[in-house]
Amino acid sequence: MRGKGNGEKRGPLRFCRRPSPSASAVDRSLQLAARHSSLVIARPPSPPPLPLFFSSSFSSSSSSSGELQNEECHLQERPAENGDELGEGQLPAIHFCESVIAYAVGMVVNVQQRRDCAGGGVTATVVVALLVKVARNWKLLDLSDEMPAHVGFLGLGIMGSPMAQNLIKAGCNVTVWNRTKSKCDPLISLGAKYKSSPEEVAASCDVTFAMLAEPESALDVACGEHGAARGMSPGKGYIDVSTVDGATSKLIGTKIKDTGALFLEAPVSGSKKPAEDGQLIFLTAGDRSLFEMVAPLLDIMGKQRKIGFLKSSDPLNRDTILADKRHSGIVGAEKMGRRTRLSGGATVASASISVCDGEWIGKLLGDSFSSTDNFRSIRYTWARLLSRFFLGDVGNGAAMKLVVNMIMGSMMASFSEGMLLSEKVGLDPRVLVEVVSQGAISSPMFSMKGPSMVQSMYPTAFPLKHQQKDLRLALGLAESVSQPTPIAAAANELYKVAKSRGLSDHDFSAVIEALRIKLQTQSKE
Ligand SMILES: NC(=O)C1=CN([C@@H]2O[C@H](COP(=O)(O)OP(=O)(O)OC[C@H]3O[C@@H](n4cnc5c(N)ncnc54)[C@H](OP(=O)(O)O)[C@@H]3O)[C@@H](O)[C@H]2O)C=CC1
Ligand SMILES: O=CCCC(=O)O
Structure with missing residues (x-):
């Protein structure tokens, strides 16, 4: 999944960086916060923070412009569940890994030197940690997600059109096909390429999504004459997001896999509006590796909440931020005292967040970064609450x-x-x-x-x-x-x-x- 550069070829499947140009304001704020985070360098490995997941219920009212006017959020700590995933910005976990690597290298050096030089291990630890930091800052060691470079989309009805549109808006390189060609036109004007058959789409793309009406059309588009299977080959992937029965899905899966390609069934919960808003829920099964490859694409089309934690150097002044993909801003903040710290398995019973705190923290994460004074040493991390489920075997x-x-x-x-x-x-x-x-x-x-x-x-x-x-x-x-x-x-x-x-x-x-x-x-x- 990892590599460098746009469209780099690794085996037959090409990958590109998760596009950033149209990242939401939330994402930009999060990236900004992450850039300003202080890295923990060369400290001895300590237990990583527990992966905390929260169930949250939001009630909000929006202005006509869609901006958040008022939001309340209640957090309740709960055990991790299927569908949860730690986000790429889960910095403490990454810091922990870096520290472990640095520490291990330090130990090896230490052993090699047979303790001739007492400070050798520690020095090596610090040097390696610094190198890791430099590599990360220079993007030589990029820990962000990557995704397939060329994405096909077959079937542009009520659901398929907005789903494909969200991929295009997110900066993906999308090629479309629909039985009624005119439905491709709005997407072509947004930058999509067009091919005249599912076969051609599949042949020109790394992964191809299909959103068809029912079992018959899903089967026909995948396996019929000039169907997608004819354009499939090892290293490619086919993701059928239509609602069909298990037998049809298995048949499509078998035909696709006969070509050496990977297959994932991924019907969605959520209707027209969630499709438009990128708030779908994916119910996937099949090739786990394909699920992982297309996860960033599913997250563009699907529901996810980002729950961020912002910690100041002052242990009594810990703050929580909450961001939700639906809203173009940070939705709230709450001062957390020592008793409610979020790491190390401590408790967070519930947090009620008011909009004025939200504005304050929004300022903190905004372009001006005007409140940094309050946070001399910021450590930032977030967990994602995702709505994609991997359910095992096709069917x-x-x-x-x-x-x-x-x-x-x-x-x-x-x-x-x-x-x-x-x-x-x-x-x-x-x-x-x-x-x-x-x-x-x-x-x-x-x-x-x-x-x-x-x-x-x-x-x-x-x-x-x-x-x-x-x-x-x-x-x-x-x-x-x-x-x-x-x-x-x-x-x-x-x-x-x-x-x-x-x-x-x-x-x-x-x-x-x-x-x-x-x-x-x-x-x-
Ligand atoms: N609408 C919703 O709220 C949701 C729908 N779904 C499921 O998603 C799938 C698509 O739904 P939706 O977008 O609403 O449906 P639409 O009826 O709007 O779109 C159906 C798509 O299938 C294509 N199609 C139909 N028959 C054929 C065929 N014989 N050959 C090739 N293409 C064909 C249509 O092409 P053309 O434009 O040429 O007619 C169109 O692109 C369905 O399985 C549905 O159950 C899942 C979640 C929510
Ligand atoms: O298949 C359609 C589902 C619609 C919805 O989940 O709202």
């Missing part, structure tokens, strides 16, 4: 996605039923939406879609035909292990009715219309 990602969407389809059907019942008994469904939003069954989905459902409007984010496809595939999955799923089966029937009434391309929340139809039919009888 597991597909299964996870289908289970999630089975739940979602049933939830929406049930919510629709509740809305119609509230109407029927004379309640205001708008009030129902509000009540639901405040209680234990609150869900972003209900809050987002409820208000337009009240107005019988269904602007398409997740097409109803795809939700019905997912329920069908989930029922197949349940059948394969003889599990009864009566609720999902009933929901599926409703989506089928909605499809038969011409609602396929509406948002899946239009399933409420199928219930209305049932109600009307009943009242006529």
Whole structure:
């Protein structure tokens, strides 16, 4: 994964540096902070800080410009979970490794000199540590992520277009293809290259993503005539992010791997808006090495939170910063006392962060770095809370996605039923939406879609035909292990009715219309 220069060839797969030009303001602040961090040089190795992960809940209100107006964040320490990863800026861990290397070299020198020269080991330790520091500062020893140099994207529908767009905006070299060519045009105008078949895209790219409608199209684009598999070869990778069943995914995986290439299934949770905002959740399975190679790309398209810790030289004046990829700034800060220090396994029960602290810390991390006076020796580190999951063998990602969407389809059907019942008994469904939003069954989905459902409007984010496809595939999955799923089966029937009434391309929340139809039919009888 590591090497130098743009497009450098290592084996057949080319890599480039994680693009920085359009890094978010948060990233720039973090980089700036990291540059100003004081490196720990040649101290004897001490235990590395424990990898701390936090569950966090944010509540925020944004201005029309999208800037953060007010944010509260509650942190709770929790054990590391699948999907968590320490960030590249996890400096203490890196410092620790550097120190260990330096110390080890020092010990070797010390032994070699048979203690003839008492200070030899220590001197060597200091020298090696200094060399490491210089190498890092001169980018000779770059610890940042790298990623495949040429990225293909097949399928530019509701999801594929914004996903590819985010890759382009992040500075990736993207080549696109879509069955309906006109959908490529906006991306081409953003800088994407175009090829006229999946085969050509795959042949010209290191890794190729595919976001197709259903199993048939995913299979056809991957394995059909002029399909991606024909352009695959050892060292390349194919990542299918469509929602398909496990059997289809395995078939695609086998055909791709027959070419010597790597395969990852990576269906996504999250809809149109999360795709636009780079807030998707990836449910991956297959070749772990490909997962690792494309992790930086998944993180461009996917959800991640950065939790930063800023420590001053004054142990009584420890500060925490929190940054979230969604916001172009540091979201908050809190002074931490000695009892709540963040390293060494100490406790952080909860932190309430106010905006004025956030502004203050924002200033600290801003271009002017005006508050450095308060922090003569800054050590900066951060952990990432990532939303990409590696689930093992091909089929597991597909299964996870289908289970999630089975739940979602049933939830929406049930919510629709509740809305119609509230109407029927004379309640205001708008009030129902509000009540639901405040209680234990609150869900972003209900809050987002409820208000337009009240107005019988269904602007398409997740097409109803795809939700019905997912329920069908989930029922197949349940059948394969003889599990009864009566609720999902009933929901599926409703989506089928909605499809038969011409609602396929509406948002899946239009399933409420199928219930209305049932109600009307009943009242006529
Ligand atoms: N929308 C959502 O909220 C989410 C969708 N998904 C899943 O992602 C996938 C894509 O969804 P979405 O973008 O919404 O769907 P769209 O219907 O908007 O896009 C489907 C894409 O598949 C292409 N396609 C369809 N049939 C064929 C075919 N026979 N040959 C070649 N290409 C074909 C379409 O090409 P063309 O433009 O020519 O029609 C289009 O690029 C689906 O599997 C869906 O279940 C997953 C998470 C969320
Ligand atoms: O497959 C579609 C999922 C939609 C969502 O997760 O909001």
